[in-house]
Amino acid sequence: MATGSDFLLLDAADAPARGLADWLAARLRTALADGRLAPGERLPATRLLAAELGVSRGVVTEAYRRLAEEGHVTGRGRAGTVVVAVPARPGGAGSGGVGPGGVGPGGVRSGGAVVFPEVPGADVFDVLREAPARIDLSPGVPDLSAFPRAAWLRAERAVLAGLGAGDLGYGDPRGVPALRVAITRWLARTRGIVAEPGDVVVVTGVAQALALLAEVLRGDGFREIAVEDPGSLGVRQHLDHHGLATPPVPVDDLGLRVSELRADAVLVTPAHQFPTGVVLDAARRRELARWGGLVVEDDYDAEHRYDRPPVSAVRAALPDRVCYLGSVSKVLAPALRTGWMLVPERYREAAVAAKRFADLGSAALPQLVLAELMDSGELERHLRLLRRRHVRRRDAMTRAIAEHLPGARVHGVAAGLYLTVTFDGDVPDTALAAAALELGVKAQPLSWHAQRPTRPGLVLGYAANPATALAEGVAAIGKALRELG
Missing domain, CATH: 3.40.640.10 (Type I PLP-dependent aspartate aminotransferase-like (Major domain))
Incomplete structure (x- = not known):
């Protein structure tokens, strides 16, 4: 009879009678967020963890699959399932204290630096790259998991x-x-x-x-x-x-x-x-x-x-x-x-x-x-593969925008690795990007790329994320926009 697992001190007795996969996926997300699981660490084999917990292997497989779709883990064949990204950690508490990704007087901060200043400094992209996020929609990055x-x-x-x-x-x-x-x-x-x-x-x-x-x-x-x-x-x-x-x-x-x-x-x-x-x-x-x-x-x-x-x-x-x-x-x-x-x-x-x-x-x-x-000819074959994958992801993002950002205008759908969306109204796009990061989603404000006044907007990369993450990321941006409006 299983007594639980040494891995994260998991005990299936703590789980509800139904929803074992939900329970396990949630416990793993918590461990990712609080630092007990770090990028590069390998998760236990599904068969081993299932035996230790006294559950079916399908429960563990389903929990791992959900984390993979969210971009937190990836399967590497014989090397097993490996952590590749962690969710944004909540901001610190106390008198004005701000943790990574938390909101302070100058906006969202990461490691003490303001992530979305209205006037970006020379290090702005370094600060943004270091800011933790569950879903990264930064533009200009292809699907690196497809590297040949x-x-x-x-x-x-x-x-x-x-x-x-x-x-x-x-x-x-x-x-x-x-x-x-x-x-x-x-x-x-x-x-x-x-x-x-x-x-x-x-x-x-x-x-x-x-x-x-x-x-x-x-x-x-x-x-x-x-x-x-x-x-x-x-x-x-x-x-x-x-x-x-x-x-x-x-x-x-x-x-x-x-x-x-x-x-x-x-x-x-x-x-x-x-x-x-x-x-x-x-x-x-x-x-x-x-x-x-x-x-x-x-x-x-x-x-x-x-x-x-x-x-x-x-x-x-x-x-x-x-x-x-x-x-x-x-x-x-x-x-x-x-x-x-x-x-x-x-x-x-x-x-x-x-x-x-x-x-x-x-x-x-x-x-x-x-x-x-x-x-x-390998480079051209690789490019053909990327195009097919990028089209599917672009279409997933445009569907999500239509659903969660119905008033947005979409630019640049015919080519590239990103879309630009612009909004009516007077919500600063730096504030919108900051609010989205608070929800675990990283994007670039359009105003960063303009020297003259422009409509508020975001530049959203789609090539590096699966469809589920794109839909979740755009939904979070929609929620941030509604809260700011």
Whole structure:
């Protein structure tokens, strides 16, 4: 006869006669929230825990399944069921004390820092990442659980088998030749760009590309680069940090208002404008070509396209005027820190020199593995899998928005990894994001990404969460909005 389990001191005698799975799932959630179960810990095997508790194995399996759907645990084959995320912990009590995620005088706080200030500081994304949440709807992250581990390992073995001793030394700061060739082929197939391997500089993501480009442009006399408004706060922060002012240019339903450009350079996201999701209109593209200044094209997630025809990169039509930036962060994983930059010929030597003195070149082995994935077709197969999964999750989020946020306007559904929703009324979106975080849901306020006044809204990533978590997260946002209203 079972007497209970040493694991969390569980005793099925404490459970109601019916609802054993509900009881067990609730006990596990409590242990996750209060820190008794931490990320990386392995749960007992279902058969073992069921025997210890004197319940059917189906009870334990169902409880684990619910936690997996909520994003707290994941099954890892022979490694068992492992904790991957914990719910937000409640705020502390006392005279003004605030715990992680709690509300204090300055809004929601995490580790002593305000998570949703009206004016975001340089560390705002670091603070937001560290804030605990049960459901993370931050934009710009693909389904990292779908990372093609088996294909990566096969490619890595193939690369290592053919690697000579000389390949392990210092190399070309532009990147290994094999990857630069593979990138030109990839861009020709998917973005309509015709380029030579010598045009490509491999970088550690778009962030480094912006840093190198800022150095090059400052050396050529540039003091500012216009940006879309609304547009990526992160991009703006990088350019500001590296000495370039970022005057705003409005965006409407046709994309950037080129007629309002007053700078000599502009950064655009023409294939899928962040955060509105609009595509730069053909007439606006022609207007941009006639404008005559330098264009920086951030092609950050053009591969993720669902309900509309493809559009070519601006670089394809204006190679002498466009600095083109791309990466695999949205296709594979941000942790790979691998991207590329194509610059007009007049800036190429300076860009290579900036890369050389930054780090002597990116790590060679990941470059060679990525080249193998591109050349073998594995990357395209992975992208097709992601598109199918992302469409299902996007549809789940739009259904949840229709149900729980009936007055919201939805933007950018045809492509990308996120949706933007805007609201009528005067509720500050920073307050809404803070209230949602109190309910365990993390999202970014639209106002963070705007330099001029804009309608309140949220930018909601859907790619990294299962449908059940998306529905629950949007429901929590709806509840927060009603409470604030």
